[in-house]
Amino acid sequence: MTLSGKRILLIIGGGIAAYKALDLIRRLRERGASVRVVMTSAAQEFVTTLSVGALSADHVFTDLFDRNDEHDVGHIRLSREADLLVVAPATADLMAKLANGHANDLASTVLLATDKPVLMAPAMNPRMWSHPATRRNRATLGKDGIAFVGPAKGEMAESNEAGEGRMPEPLEIVAAIEALLDTRPKPLAGRRIIVTSGPTHEPIDPVRYIANRSSGKQGHAIAAALAKLGADVRLVSGPVTIPDPAGVATLHVETAAEMKDAVEQLLPADAGVFVAAVADWRTANAAGEKIKKVAGEGPPSLQMIENPDILAGVGHHKQRPGLVVGFAAETQDLISNAEAKLRKKGADFIVANDVSHESGVGPSGVMGGDRNKVRIVSRTGVEEWPEMGKDEVAARLAALIAERLKTIVV
Numbered sequence: 073m074t075l076s077g078k079r080i081l082l083i084i085g086g087g088i089a090a091y092k093a094l095d096l097i098r099r100l101r102e103r104g105a106s107v108r109v110v111m112t113s114a115a116q117e118f119v120t121t122l123s124v125g126a127l128s129a130d131h132v133f134t135d136l137f138d139r140n141d142e143h144d145v146g147h148i149r150l151s152r153e154a155d156l157l158v159v160a161p162a163t164a165d166l167m168a169k170l171a172n173g174h175a176n177d178l179a180s181t182v183l184l185a186t187d188k189p190v191l192m193a194p195a196m197n198p199r200m201w202s203h204p205a206t207r208r209n210r211a212t213l214g215k216d217g218i219a220f221v222g223p224a225k226g227e228m229a230e231s232n233e234a235g236e237g238r239m240p241e242p243l244e245i246v247a248a249i250e251a252l253l254d255t256r257p258k259p260l261a262g263r264r265i266i267v268t269s270g271p272t273h274e275p276i277d278p279v280r281y282i283a284n285r286s287s288g289k290q291g292h293a294i295a296a297a298l299a300k301l302g303a304d305v306r307l308v309s310g311p312v313t314i315p316d317p318a319g320v321a322t323l324h325v326e327t328a329a330e331m332k333d334a335v336e337q338l339l340p341a342d343a344g345v346f347v348a349a350v351a352d353w354r355t356a357n358a359a360g361e362k363i364k365k366v367a368g369e370g371p372p373s374l375q376m377i378e379n380p381d382i383l384a385g386v387g388h389h390k391q392r393p394g395l396v397v398g399f400a401a402e403t404q405d406l407i408s409n410a411e412a413k414l415r416k417k418g419a420d421f422i423v424a425n426d427v428s429h430e431s432g433v434g435p436s437g438v439m440g441g442d443r444n445k446v447r448i449v450s451r452t453g454v455e456e457w458p459e460m461g462k463d464e465v466a467a468r469l470a471a472l473i474a475e476r477l478k479t480i481v482v
Contacts, residue, residue, distance in 0.1 A: 082158050083159045084109060090115050093119065097128050151183075158190075159190065190217075193239050201235075222239060247318035247319070259475075264342050271285075271286040292312070308348070343396070348399075356377045446465060
């Protein structure tokens with residue numbers, strides 16, 4: 073456990089996203105970290121010190137001139153005793169103070185006095201985030217060695233406001249914290265790996281499409297696990313409802329053709345891991361307008377054509393990665409279908425899983441669920457892994473990829 077025994081000093085800035093800090097404290101503590109909290113006066117307008125103290129199981133620090141806390145220069149002690157300082161939410165004000173060396177409250181003083189790494193999770197209105205002053209401060213802080221996670225895009229707390237400025241979800245921040253504090257050797261450092269994830273959507277008309285039940289959870293978890301081992305990961309994601317994995321460059325696409333083009337533009341690479349459940353077919357001619365139901369007439373006939381085979385295309389490409397990993401989601405004849413796919417597609421091994429309702433994996437099955445049970449099918453045989461969480465599958469697969477790449481020079 074990367075965070076076991078680690079000491080995190082969390083600085084909560086003033087903003088509606090401060091409520092997410094409560095869940096962040098819980099997530100950090102359940103991973104074995106101790107959490108001390110500094111709250112700005114503005115943060116206390118959104119969440120109470122009572123709530124924060126109950127979750128952190130520690131005193132909450134709020135005042136630079138508190139006699140009890142400052143009798144031994146408490147702000148210096150706070151800044152030095154932690155392994156990492158995390159600012160979440162990092163407001164435009166806190167970013168501006170640190171970028172320009174201001175120290176007029178406890179939070180800014182602690183940030184200026186620390187000799188430990190600092191991670192900021194910005195959260196603010198999109199126009200504030202895009203303002204030239206904020207962008208200058210962000211660039212300055214980056215040059216000063218401050219690490220960032222987010223902000224994310226999406227709906228804001230204010231009515232009719234959307235864009236880039238949402239604070240990342242607590243688990244995204246935890247992943248960034250783990251990456252910063254993970255001092256283990258990075259066996260994939262210097263390796264570039266392409267990962268595909270999620271479904272593709274093939275349009276029938278402007279409001280309908282052909283898709284499948286893939287959630288992207290397994291592919292995104294694999295991308296994150298490879299990044300944790302030091303890889304430069306490029307994730308090509310179909311339409312999903314889960315956040316982009318921390319530390320991974322993500323490109324969003326809709327269709328199989330767009331995914332194929334994106335993957336080919338990312339070549340060359342050391343490895344490719346093709347987890348996406350790409351639609352096998354698409355309509356020959358998607359309608360430009362919504363297809364209307366006409367009384368007395370049956371459903372329209374759709375002429376289908378085959379989509380490009382991304383795995384086979386990369387497996388036989390002139391810039392083929394040194395290691396090519398495919399996935400096979402089957403509802404019957406799992407091993408024989410995976411072995412046939414291995415031979416046809418030019419992959420080094422296939423990760424095969426049973427996605428039928430009878431698979432018995434997890435309460436909701438593999439597709440869309442949080443658990444998986446896979447077999448690793450290669451030319452040397454079949455290795456069966458036990459059922460485990462998708463994050464565990466991802467970590468084990470990333471370790472296997474790292475081991476295989478030791479012997480491959482690209």
